[in-house]
Amino acid sequence: MRVLLSTYGSRGDVEPLVALAVRLRERGAQVRMCVPPDEEFAARIADIGIRPVPVGPSVRSLTRGTAPPSAADLSRTRDALVEAQFEQFPAAVEGCDVLVAAGLAQIAARSVAEAAGVRYVYASYAAVHLPSPHHAPPPRPGWPEPETDDNRARWERDAHHVNTQFAEALNRHRASLGLPPVDNVRDHVLTDRPWLAADPALGAWPRTPGLDVVQTGTWSLPDERPLPADLMAFLTAGPPPVYVGFGSANAPQDLARSTIEALRAQGRRALVSRGWADLGLIDDRDDCFALGEVNHQRLFRQVAAVVHHGGAGTTATAARAGVPQVVVPAPVSDNPYWAGRVADLGIGTALDGPIPDTETLTAAFRTALAPDTRTRAESLGAGIRTDGAAVAADLLLGTARGDAVAG
Incomplete structure (x- = not known):
């Protein structure tokens, strides 16, 4: 089995995929990883014997400075990331059986997987990133907060913001790949059966019609390093x-x-x-x-x-x-x-x-x-489990056998 793992973000986005990669390789899978180009991520992935595929602008560079990036700067960064994904993902996914996209900003992943005939799995690290009337969507940098307390209305507004930012670019690239357009970019990325890599005791998924969430537990590895x-x-x-x-x-x-x-x-x-x-x-x-x-x-x-x-x-x-x-x-x-x-x-x-x-x-x-x-x-x-990455790896191996695990 060959798996492509992809994420974009800080260390908190990369480390869970490192854990999943280790568990997959223990089970005989071949793993590739798409991560931001920052040196610390490349070094971390090299530590587990995987050569990283750098995608998008540096994450650390976005956090530098005394003031946060402006809305215009964030919009340009998001656009650049989508273009980089469509440029880099096709070669990275070649020969793979499954593409796992984790965290936010994975706009191109499902379309590239679809064009390549590769199964696609989306994973979130927190229930709040998945639409539900039980909670409001999380704040997204550079986008205005809706002026309502109704969660359903806030999720509709969130989908509107995602479409405004990404729909044109996504559908332009989908057309070039011979794929039909999508009218809801966010839900297209999430699928109707996303995975939730969070511990049920700490952040359980509130059952919500329309989403069949697979909660695996947190993806982590035991760390035996001594303290200085x-x-x-x-x-x-x-x-x-x-x-x-x-x-x-x-x-x-x-x-x-x-x-x-x-x-x-x-x-x-x-x-x-x-x-x-x-x-x-x-x-x-x-x-x-x-x-x-x-x-x-x-x-x-x-x-x-x-x-x-x-x-x-x-x-x-x-x-x-x-x-x-x-x-x-x-x-x-x-x-x-x-x-x-x-x-x-x-x-x-x-x-x-x-x-x-x-x-x-x-x-x-x-x-x-x-x-x-x-x-x-x-x-x-x-009561917190430590086997989330192993659970996810076993599910992916089941996916390769044709089991109905992911959307």
């Missing part, structure tokens, strides 16, 4: 610290400062992860430690709480570790959704606004660090 010696020395030098990290989010330095000050007010130590925003310490006191890329699975089991931006991967890793969370969500994609799930499950707190003040953070830490929050977090963590 200097980090271990800090961990053992005092009580468990609070981890503060915002991944690929463009977090302001003021957020790290406010968080450290709020923790110090409660006598807590802090670990500050630099991330893509290159956050750092605010002074040279010995109650804080700055770190780079480390094993979160191992680290989170040794901290008092995890402060983060609401990424699917960080939320799932912290939940699996049974550690309370404080989520300061970036106002895009599924980050507000995961913040809401943490709050609803009682395993932490969720804050509004990009830079909460010290007083707000102090109150959030009181809740997150309370013993009953830790008890709920530990109870939930014990």
Whole structure:
């Protein structure tokens, strides 16, 4: 079996496909991967013995600068990505049996698979990206939020925005491939039987007519890497610290400062992860430690709480570790959704606004660090599955045999 895996986004989009690739290869499948051209993704995929196919503009370059990209810049980037996909995907999918497109912005994948006679599977990392009256669509950068609280109306508006951005380009390329036009780009990409690579205990799919969702569980791999010696020395030098990290989010330095000050007010130590925003310490006191890329699975089991931006991967890793969370969500994609799930499950707190003040953070830490929050977090963590990537790999192998698994 030969599989093409494709995604576009930050590390949180790439890592789940890495996990799926490893499980597929363990079962004898041949795997290719289309990912953004950023060096760190190429290196990560090379680590598992796969040569990446770079597609689209650099993701990290989109996060640079003190201000987010303008709506016009985002529109041009999306257009360029679609053109790059139609240019690169046909060669990448040649000889494959299945194309798995994961995450957002996979506009060309289904059409290329259709033209090549290859089965197509779409996978989402969060239920909120799939249309349902039970939740509103996530905010999409550069597109206005609809002025209504009705979820069905908001999903209709979301489909309109996707069509406005992509319909002309998609149908132009489909015509060149001898394919008929589509009138709803978003639902065409998602299919009527998408997969959901999220844990049911953390983010279950609410049953919705018209979508036969296959929930596999989170796609992840066990990480056995040891923690650096200097980090271990800090961990053992005092009580468990609070981890503060915002991944690929463009977090302001003021957020790290406010968080450290709020923790110090409660006598807590802090670990500050630099991330893509290159956050750092605010002074040279010995109650804080700055770190780079480390094993979160191992680290989170040794901290008092995890402060983060609401990424699917960080939320799932912290939940699996049974550690309370404080989520300061970036106002895009599924980050507000995961913040809401943490709050609803009682395993932490969720804050509004990009830079909460010290007083707000102090109150959030009181809740997150309370013993009953830790008890709920530990109870939930014990029930989170770790076999999602294996489940998905087995489903894909069934697909190759002709089983009715994916839409």
